[in-house]
Amino acid sequence: MDCCAHEGPDGGDARFDIKKVADGVYAAVASPAYKVNCNTAIIENADGVMVVDTHSKPSAAKVIIERLREMTRKPVRYVVNTHFHWDHWHGNEAYPAAYPDAEIVTNQITREAMLRKGLKRIQDHVRQVPGEIAKLTADIQAASPAQRGKLEADLRLAESYLGEVRALKPALPTIAFEKTMKLYRRDREIHLLHLGRAHTEGDVFVYLPKEKVVITGDAMIGWTPYMGDGYPEDWAGTLDNLAQLDFTHIIMGHGDVTGREWLSTFRSYVHDMVVAVRHEAATGATLDEVKQRVTAKLAPHYEKPFSTYGDYRPWRTGLAANIERTFGMVS
Numbered sequence: 001m002d003c004c005a006h007e008g009p010d011g012g013d014a015r016f017d018i019k020k021v022a023d024g025v026y027a028a029v030a031s032p033a034y035k036v037n038c039n040t041a042i043i044e045n046a047d048g049v050m051v052v053d054t055h056s057k058p059s060a061a062k063v064i065i066e067r068l069r070e071m072t073r074k075p076v077r078y079v080v081n082t083h084f085h086w087d088h089w090h091g092n093e094a095y096p097a098a099y100p101d102a103e104i105v106t107n108q109i110t111r112e113a114m115l116r117k118g119l120k121r122i123q124d125h126v127r128q129v130p131g132e133i134a135k136l137t138a139d140i141q142a143a144s145p146a147q148r149g150k151l152e153a154d155l156r157l158a159e160s161y162l163g164e165v166r167a168l169k170p171a172l173p174t175i176a177f178e179k180t181m182k183l184y185r186r187d188r189e190i191h192l193l194h195l196g197r198a199h200t201e202g203d204v205f206v207y208l209p210k211e212k213v214v215i216t217g218d219a220m221i222g223w224t225p226y227m228g229d230g231y232p233e234d235w236a237g238t239l240d241n242l243a244q245l246d247f248t249h250i251i252m253g254h255g256d257v258t259g260r261e262w263l264s265t266f267r268s269y270v271h272d273m274v275v276a277v278r279h280e281a282a283t284g285a286t287l288d289e290v291k292q293r294v295t296a297k298l299a300p301h302y303e304k305p306f307s308t309y310g311d312y313r314p315w316r317t318g319l320a321a322n323i324e325r326t327f328g329m330v331s
Helices: 058-071 094-098 108-142 145-167 232-243 260-282 287-302 315-330
Strands: 003-007 015-022 025-030 040-044 049-052 076-080 103-107 175-177 180-184 189-193 205-208 213-217 249-252
Touching (some): 015 058, 103 108, 108 145, 175 180, 232 315, 249 260, 260 315, 287 315
Antiparallel strands (some): 040 049, 189 205
16 A cells, blocks of 8 residues: 555545555545645554544545555544644544544644634535536636536536535534643554644644654645635744654645655745745835735745646745735734
């Protein structure tokens, strides 16, 4: 099971490459999808399995469950949610359905965010996706033959997603911790840590000290971070706290498994962006002026490393949103 592509039997957009990271530790790296799926970390212990994050919909989680049943007869005992965003916990319900004794774990901040914000956003999706479907339908009518195939596939995926989100039975965490939770299994230690605010107020990091692996959720990803619920001014400091841990491999929320070198690049981007926005805002520049100047300043250093995923997540689009979020907080 070192590496293999796996997808659901319905041929949907839930596709994962399963990669061995350490003994008993695997990353299910999500491929780009119409409705984005996060990566899942799989930790196989002597008495059961821990899964970290559950994707944007139950059907995607079921793809991982199907793969787990091929890997091991052990049950999933713990499901960890790293934060409250939809693409990391909307598949939760699939796990207690498949493994009735599974506990869902996060910190108290994240559980409260699920209740306060996450449940409302499910209803937002129910209201918004019909508009996406209508737009795709109109785009198909106006499309060239070369464009039509992709649009028709996206339409099928949007319709399927709407059916899933309407039927969603949100499974909230059953265990919540404050700062730290440690699990001592017979064969390994697993530390669940809150290191500070970054992508959200309550980001959970999962650390395996013996294996020197850390799982970051979206506090680190393989492309430009989303900061819409984030804390740009705190983010680099939280990553500095992460850097104090002894690890060699990082399973991120999105993107391939990486090492400490990407932590350095990612942290520097966040820090330099915040410093540049703060400097420009202090001159009295408008938001549009700040976007133009900061983009020109950062592009030589960061556009190439943050463009690995090309058109799927363009760096300049993400940077513009990051600048806007940061400008609103520092000005």
